[in-house]
Amino acid sequence: MLSGADILIRSLQEENVEHVFGYPGGAVLHIYDALFKQNRIQHLLVRHEQAATHMADGYARATGRPGVVLVTSGPGATNAITGIATAYMDSIPMVIISGQVQSHLIGTDSFQETDMVGISRPIVKHSFLVKSAEDIAEAIKKAFYIATTGRPGPVVVDIPKDITNPMDLVPFEYPEQLTMRSYNPATRGHPRQIKKAVAMMMAAERPMIYAGGGVIQGNASEQLSRLTRMLGFPVTLTLMGLGAFPGTDKQFLGMLGMHGTFEANNAMHHCDLLLAIGARFDDRVTNTISKFCPHASIIHVDIDPASISKNVVADVPIVGPVEWVLNEMLTEVDAKLPERTDKQQRMLKEWWAQIEGWRRQECLKVVPSKDGKTIKPQQVIQALYRHTEGKAIVTSDVGQHQMFAAQYYAFDKPRKWINSGGLGTMGFGLPAAMGIQIAYPQEQVVCVTGEGSIQMNIQELSTCSQYGLPIKIINVNNRALGMVKQWQDMQYEGRHSHSYMDSLPDFIGLAEAYGHVGFQVTELSQLDDVLERALAMTDRLVFVDVLVDPEEHVYPMHVAPNGSMRDMWLKKGVRT
Amino acid sequence: MRRIVSLLLENESGALSRVIGLFAQRGYNIETLTVAPTEDRTLSRLTLTTQASDDQIEQITKQLNKLIEVVKLVDLTEGEHVERELMLIKVRAGPERAEVKRTADIFRGQIVDVSPDTYTIQLAGTSEKLDAFIRALAVTAVLEVVRTGVSGVSRGDRILAI
Numbered sequence A: 001m002l003s004g005a006d007i008l009i010r011s012l013q014e015e016n017v018e019h020v021f022g023y024p025g026g027a028v029l030h031i032y033d034a035l036f037k038q039n040r041i042q043h044l045l046v047r048h049e050q051a052a053t054h055m056a057d058g059y060a061r062a063t064g065r066p067g068v069v070l071v072t073s074g075p076g077a078t079n080a081i082t083g084i085a086t087a088y089m090d091s092i093p094m095v096i097i098s099g100q101v102q103s104h105l106i107g108t109d110s111f112q113e114t115d116m117v118g119i120s121r122p123i124v125k126h127s128f129l130v131k132s133a134e135d136i137a138e139a140i141k142k143a144f145y146i147a148t149t150g151r152p153g154p155v156v157v158d159i160p161k162d163i164t165n166p167m168d169l170v171p172f173e174y175p176e177q178l179t180m181r182s183y184n185p186a187t188r189g190h191p192r193q194i195k196k197a198v199a200m201m202m203a204a205e206r207p208m209i210y211a212g213g214g215v216i217q218g219n220a221s222e223q224l225s226r227l228t229r230m231l232g233f234p235v236t237l238t239l240m241g242l243g244a245f246p247g248t249d250k251q252f253l254g255m256l257g258m259h260g261t262f263e264a265n266n267a268m269h270h271c272d273l274l275l276a277i278g279a280r281f282d283d284r285v286t287n288t289i290s291k292f293c294p295h296a297s298i299i300h301v302d303i304d305p306a307s308i309s310k311n312v313v314a315d316v317p318i319v320g321p322v323e324w325v326l327n328e329m330l331t332e333v334d335a336k337l338p339e340r341t342d343k344q345q346r347m348l349k350e351w352w353a354q355i356e357g358w359r360r361q362e363c364l365k366v367v368p369s370k371d372g373k374t375i376k377p378q379q380v381i382q383a384l385y386r387h388t389e390g391k392a393i394v395t396s397d398v399g400q401h402q403m404f405a406a407q408y409y410a411f412d413k414p415r416k417w418i419n420s421g422g423l424g425t426m427g428f429g430l431p432a433a434m435g436i437q438i439a440y441p442q443e444q445v446v447c448v449t450g451e452g453s454i455q456m457n458i459q460e461l462s463t464c465s466q467y468g469l470p471i472k473i474i475n476v477n478n479r480a481l482g483m484v485k486q487w488q489d490m491q492y493e494g495r496h497s498h499s500y501m502d503s504l505p506d507f508i509g510l511a512e513a514y515g516h517v518g519f520q521v522t523e524l525s526q527l528d529d530v531l532e533r534a535l536a537m538t539d540r541l542v543f544v545d546v547l548v549d550p551e552e553h554v555y556p557m558h559v560a561p562n563g564s565m566r567d568m569w570l571k572k573g574v575r576t
Numbered sequence B: 001m002r003r004i005v006s007l008l009l010e011n012e013s014g015a016l017s018r019v020i021g022l023f024a025q026r027g028y029n030i031e032t033l034t035v036a037p038t039e040d041r042t043l044s045r046l047t048l049t050t051q052a053s054d055d056q057i058e059q060i061t062k063q064l065n066k067l068i069e070v071v072k073l074v075d076l077t078e079g080e081h082v083e084r085e086l087m088l089i090k091v092r093a094g095p096e097r098a099e100v101k102r103t104a105d106i107f108r109g110q111i112v113d114v115s116p117d118t119y120t121i122q123l124a125g126t127s128e129k130l131d132a133f134i135r136a137l138a139v140t141a142v143l144e145v146v147r148t149g150v151s152g153v154s155r156g157d158r159i160l161a162i
């Protein structure tokens, strides 16, 4: 016989949960007491519940295992909302346990009551309001199952305080098996569709592979790389997919989309066959949808049937786990490859020649400042790449620095590039890095941020001191909400309405106040040296504040509205 | 195009709000909605009508299917089906009583309540038939209209069951 609170903890242990990110409060006091009395699960205390959700999220993105969050009712629950939405938009497996007021008080506007199931409904994969202590174990079992299978996502489990009461004991047995008649995610793809897709791949003259975060989530990077190499096709990755195929490989054309490379966006526009894998044709990728891939037949592989033909109609839809589908494709391609005619091989060569032509544009070439001192933000990422040898786990916040990181840090492996793509949540980078550092204490974890974004969860520097998290924060400091300012430059005739960060704190003093190390870089000549010193301090959090050129824009950039994928700004005032 | 989507839903609290929330969240419209438990008390049957193109209804049904509590779903308008809506309509029944009664008879409506000044008529049929009946009652004043919304079932052997 156990209390509801103990049942909850035991259930989490049954799910092999090692870390819980949270913040206590009235409605979860019984649960916190149960946590106190055990030592299998480590609880990490944040300074704001939003950070707990991002920590769990970063943890999940880096490890592939679900992140777990524990918050109290009312303000604790509402503070978690941004993080839940962030995880939802990027399909991250997460279980959020929120305390609720006592059952008899629900609906009475009682102290710290909020309808968490209602508020979170549009941003969760599913949610439970648990009614009795006897139901807790099954709800947790279901929550983990739903969060981690099919297209993953966050699941909220809202638990009223009274059912966790230590005085009320009920029998506990963790369910071995689950049967859910209404939830059966696909476990395999349609073999005939796969055959059809491969036949199209063999006949294509200008093929293109476009892969996204689903490949990483579906643990199919290995398969994607093998398939791409076997076929000899060009491949591009979405912001969420970076690392799913080696960023340093010749066959990789770079990221596509709004800030994608000239070659990737042009190859998308001109291809005659598009193999889309675990990507969802987001508007930041496609530009004007009616002008998207005008010549291509489209094969779309995704675990979520609702992602297929949502924005762009697929000629060959394949619903299934990407790993399974790609394994089947590999077998089929292996069998069909010898039948590829000379003509097809010649066409592929010509296609590559055309792509090499686009590559010669060198759209990401960095032009150093004339004075030789001012640091270009791109140079910061390039230097970071050099000094980490491309091996760090890099999180980012949202803005120009995020795009520069995506463009200039070549990720060769999956789960090394962690950012909020779908929701674009400023404030994500630091807590995400913290969650990752908890999961991988030995890895080098770097947070690339901006002076705007970092201030959205800067209080977590305190949590970092508490747990000794030796993260390296690279603050690409342009003294501006750079991305907003860029749009104002380009679309509002340079009217910088509230895109300046006035009265910035002394970041070095701030880092030191929290017990960390802070360095500032003001000139290009110092950059390498400071980065090297910072990265060498493997047991300390180092905040590196790099003052960069505030005038820099991110290019290429899609021309919008009404542009196609190949319509891009290449630098200030220069477009295709 | 008008669609009738009928689905089996876990009979749990919160399930209905997920269906309705989905429509609001994704900008789909709901014209009518009916829901009640089935002979199996663990399931509710929900029927709704919406205006949607072929592409839109494909998205709607896929998104509905993604809801964990939706067990099974059919777009009745894809095949032959029977649809019915029930209406209770209260009308002024003064000097034109006889005319109102005749009209109700023609439409096979039943008068289910009578007062010195009013008739309450019950009528079942397709939505168009109910609309036509209301128009035909132009001779008198309509005081109150209550419609259940559409429910329906496929013709022949096709069934929606688990």
Ligand SMILES: Cc1ncc(C[n+]2csc(CCOP(=O)(O)OP(=O)(O)O)c2C)c(N)n1
Pocket (backbone or CB within 6 Å): A397, A398, A399, A400, A401, A402, A424, A425, A426, A427, A449, A450, A451, A452, A453, A454, A476, A478, A480, A481, A482, A483, A484
């Ligand atoms: C929570 C949140 N609020 C607002 C925005 C809109 N936004 C996108 S980028 C950006 C500027 C970010 O500034 P900074 O972190 O300094 O990065 P920079 O673009 O300067 O590199 C803003 C305000 C957002 N993405 N997230």
Ligand SMILES: [Mg+2]
Pocket (backbone or CB within 6 Å): A399, A450, A451, A452, A476, A477, A478, A479, A480, A481, A482
């Ligand atoms: Mg900035």
